[in-house]
Amino acid sequence: MSEAISGTAVIVGAGHAAGELATQMRDNGWRGRILVIGEEPSLPYHRPPLSKAYLAGTVTAQTLLIKPQAVFDSADIEFIAGVRVIAIDRAGSRVHLADGRTAHYDRLILATGGRPRTLPIPRIQQATPDNFHYLRTLADVDRMREQFKPGKRLVIIGGGYVGLEVAAVAIERGLHVTILEALPRVLARVTAPELSAFYAERHQNAGVEICTDTQVEDVQLDPSGHAITAMVTVDGRHIEADLAVVGIGLIPNVELASDAGLAVDDGILVDEFGQTSDPNIYAAGDCTNHPNPYFGRRLRLESVPNALEQARCVAASVCGKPKAYASVPWFWSDQYHLKLKMVGLSQGYDQLVMRGTTESDCFAAFYLKDGYLLAVDTVNRAPEFMLAKRLISERIRVDPCRLADESIPVKDLLTHP
Amino acid sequence: MPTIIFVQPDGSEQHIDAALGLSVMQVAVNHQVPGILGDCGGSCSCATCHGYVEREWAQHMPAAEPYENDMLTCAADVTESSRLSCQIIVTPQLDGLVIRLPPTSR
Numbered sequence: 001m002s003e004a005i006s007g008t009a010v011i012v013g014a015g016h017a018a019g020e021l022a023t024q025m026r027d028n029g030w031r032g033r034i035l036v037i038g039e040e041p042s043l044p045y046h047r048p049p050l051s052k053a054y055l056a057g058t059v060t061a062q063t064l065l066i067k068p069q070a071v072f073d074s075a076d077i078e079f080i081a082g083v084r085v086i087a088i089d090r091a092g093s094r095v096h097l098a099d100g101r102t103a104h105y106d107r108l109i110l111a112t113g114g115r116p117r118t119l120p121i122p123r124i125q126q127a128t129p130d131n132f133h134y135l136r137t138l139a140d141v142d143r144m145r146e147q148f149k150p151g152k153r154l155v156i157i158g159g160g161y162v163g164l165e166v167a168a169v170a171i172e173r174g175l176h177v178t179i180l181e182a183l184p185r186v187l188a189r190v191t192a193p194e195l196s197a198f199y200a201e202r203h204q205n206a207g208v209e210i211c212t213d214t215q216v217e218d219v220q221l222d223p224s225g226h227a228i229t230a231m232v233t234v235d236g237r238h239i240e241a242d243l244a245v246v247g248i249g250l251i252p253n254v255e256l257a258s259d260a261g262l263a264v265d266d267g268i269l270v271d272e273f274g275q276t277s278d279p280n281i282y283a284a285g286d287c288t289n290h291p292n293p294y295f296g297r298r299l300r301l302e303s304v305p306n307a308l309e310q311a312r313c314v315a316a317s318v319c320g321k322p323k324a325y326a327s328v329p330w331f332w333s334d335q336y337h338l339k340l341k342m343v344g345l346s347q348g349y350d351q352l353v354m355r356g357t358t359e360s361d362c363f364a365a366f367y368l369k370d371g372y373l374l375a376v377d378t379v380n381r382a383p384e385f386m387l388a389k390r391l392i393s394e395r396i397r398v399d400p401c402r403l404a405d406e407s408i409p410v411k412d413l414l415t416h417p
Numbered sequence: 418m419p420t421i422i423f424v425q426p427d428g429s430e431q432h433i434d435a436a437l438g439l440s441v442m443q444v445a446v447n448h449q450v451p452g453i454l455g456d457c458g459g460s461c462s463c464a465t466c467h468g469y470v471e472r473e474w475a476q477h478m479p480a481a482e483p484y485e486n487d488m489l490t491c492a493a494d495v496t497e498s499s500r501l502s503c504q505i506i507v508t509p510q511l512d513g514l515v516i517r518l519p520p521t522s523r
Binding site for chain 2: 023027046048049066067068070071305308309332339341380381382383386389390410411414
């Protein structure tokens, strides 16, 4: 390993994981060249505000940068921005870029992230209409923002976090907002029915129309063919729209890896150190499928904390200081005045314990299995969020009655479970 | 520009000229100060920018909002001097501000 750290490290991707990898590898003693190759034109930037403050227009693109250019310059990190890596030549230890260049690597780290899952409608897959949007990049939001005007009719396809965050910003801006959700409730894949009902009601109170069990089958285009005029549902309804946004999930970018013969199964398969099936190639962030010791299974996560925390472990491991990635997943979503923070994964829970009431907009929903905490969703309840992080990571058994009893201070739940 | 002094648990110091209007967390991230991560980008969601501000400096800045104190409730190594540095904005009054870092930041 000692000779490797004098060699060249190539990082593919320039999102949260890539930016953290690059600086952390330098901090961990990588002496050789560090080259980051990103498809987007920008340095790594904060993505979460894209569907919140940036969409609302209250922050500028400049403030979204995670670290300024000067940080990367002083760490002697090179960037190639706006160019896609199209192939990995493992035998030749190099990557091929879309502009014809190649770059040699001694260690390659894939931080390719993901792309929005697209609606399977042939009419819009051939050519994307000007007022039809996906939301993943700064460019996506810049394109959408021009049409984000008061009085416009916005149709959002997908009642997940992205869809609900966009709805909150849009309604506060004075747009007419309709959410079309294919499943029977919003946030169906991630929270309990109680939370789905709470969020649906808060959005409806704000003026958002929510249509569940509503699948989109087609779009109606104007005569030019460059703009949609309505979304068409499976049951034949036409829902008129001045613009539409789709938020129906993420597809991990695994094609570079799979084309190069690396093991891939719902993400690039890596071990706890981020190493792929090729010992010279690592991966980090949304694109990985990695083992998680707290949940005893492999996970593919779409979150900033996952990208950053995994990147830190991979950076150390690449530099010959193996550090296993073992974190309890967590997520956050800000809508209106509601600060939602989640820890853990709730699949398979056998008991839901509420602390506080949904009516107060300030509560925590604990998901338990066999007396242990699997996950918590907290709304405007930061103490319970921080508590749950520790209850899960330290595997502390909890008494459901005490969790529900608000006369017991949160701190005491940690010390006298 | 005001100077902000970051003090590591081992006593080592970094003196940094900070641009007005930035958060103390962003100042630290921009200069790779160990122990301040700012993972959530300053939305008061992660508590990875925890630092200690002694009373003589606390009086020169707005007190923590309830939400910030809530985040600190179950954080590690919390004292009455604890703050989340993403919530402290650099002003001319903070020239010489000392931020001590907790022992267990990760």
